[in-house]
Amino acid sequence: MQAEIIRLKKEKGICILAHAYQSHDIWEIADYIGDSFGLSQKAASAKEDTVIMCGVRFMAETVKILSPQKRVILSNSVAGCPMAEQIDAAQLRALKKEFPGYKTVAYINTTAELKTECDVCVTSSSAVKIIKAIDTDKILFIPDCNLGNWVKQQVPEKNFKFIAGGCPTHLRMTVNDVENARREHPNAALLVHPECKPEVTALADFVGSTTEIMSFAKKDDKHSEFIIGTENSIVQHLQLEAPNKRFFPLSKLCVCLNMKATTLGDVLECVTGVGGEVINLEEDQRIKAKHCIDEMLRLG
Numbered sequence: 001m002q003a004e005i006i007r008l009k010k011e012k013g014i015c016i017l018a019h020a021y022q023s024h025d026i027w028e029i030a031d032y033i034g035d036s037f038g039l040s041q042k043a044a045s046a047k048e049d050t051v052i053m054c055g056v057r058f059m060a061e062t063v064k065i066l067s068p069q070k071r072v073i074l075s076n077s078v079a080g081c082p083m084a085e086q087i088d089a090a091q092l093r094a095l096k097k098e099f100p101g102y103k104t105v106a107y108i109n110t111t112a113e114l115k116t117e118c119d120v121c122v123t124s125s126s127a128v129k130i131i132k133a134i135d136t137d138k139i140l141f142i143p144d145c146n147l148g149n150w151v152k153q154q155v156p157e158k159n160f161k162f163i164a165g166g167c168p169t170h171l172r173m174t175v176n177d178v179e180n181a182r183r184e185h186p187n188a189a190l191l192v193h194p195e196c197k198p199e200v201t202a203l204a205d206f207v208g209s210t211t212e213i214m215s216f217a218k219k220d221d222k223h224s225e226f227i228i229g230t231e232n233s234i235v236q237h238l239q240l241e242a243p244n245k246r247f248f249p250l251s252k253l254c255v256c257l258n259m260k261a262t263t264l265g266d267v268l269e270c271v272t273g274v275g276g277e278v279i280n281l282e283e284d285q286r287i288k289a290k291h292c293i294d295e296m297l298r299l300g
């Protein structure tokens with residue numbers, strides 16, 4: 001299947017983008033792998049006319065928002081991000097009325113509809129830099145209050161309002177998991193994603209986005225063992241890429257079924273032209289949503 005996907009994507013001039021949480025067999029056929037910020041940058045610069053996004057719906061929407069002339073295909077139509085739909089545009093308009101004078105900062109894990117109501121997007125790897133650069137100290141941060149609280153610790157001079165949103169996958173990791181993992185692997189460093197609960201990030205040796213966790217683990221020469229507090233595909237990728245080190249999941253439950261919805265078979269159907277979902281957005285919505293992604297790329 002991999003050989004056929006590679007042959008067809010070259011023949012048809014298709015670009016395959018894959019989020020870091022995709023499984024390794026999909027990494028091997030992708031043209032670019034990255035975290036949400038890296039994928040957004042690629043979405044803006046990819047030369048090909050057709051882009052297949054192996055990730056979740058908001059990532060494919062981001063490609064379409066930035067490159068409306070391209071045919072953008074979400075690798076599996078059931079792959080959504082539950083966090084992206086935890087608040088809708090009407091609820092956000094009500095919040096903005098409640099907090100006048102606040103800039104609305106949206107985690108990129110939001111629907112295109114919600115982005116039309118926001119001032120700027122951020123990703124886990126760009127949030128601190130962007131929020132520091134915003135020309136106001138009043139920030140209404142949606143939807144992930146855990147990422148938001150982690151950013152607040154790095155930018156204490158600003159005033160934040162949060163809602164009770166978050167990633168159901170990362171919220172499965174607990175302090176009890178940290179205690180058990182530390183006991184089983186006393187020499188390992190604990191690396192976690194900022195979508196984890198504050199009491200879990202507080203115990204970590206390093207907090208960062210998916211690609212930041214990977215590059216930290218590969219470069220760190222103080223440790224040879226790592227406990228990984230993010231989606232468990234990162235454990236698999238690291239073990240394959242750094243075979244002399246050892247990697248353990250913080251929790252076996254940290255699996256995102258949406259990210260894992262895409263299989264090699266789905267990608268083969270996409271390059272063959274019989275699978276996936278072609279993403280279309282109303283032009284009015286696309287233009288309004290583009291503003292906050294452009295701001296993210298400019299400030300980040």
Ligand code: 13P
Binds near residue numbers: 167195210
């Ligand atoms: P990053 O890719 O920015 O680390 O985000 C993780 C995530 O949960 C994406 O859905």
Ligand code: SF4
Binds near residue numbers: 083167169231258259
């Ligand atoms: Fe959404 Fe969390 Fe899955 Fe990322 S890991 S796609 S934030 S549910």
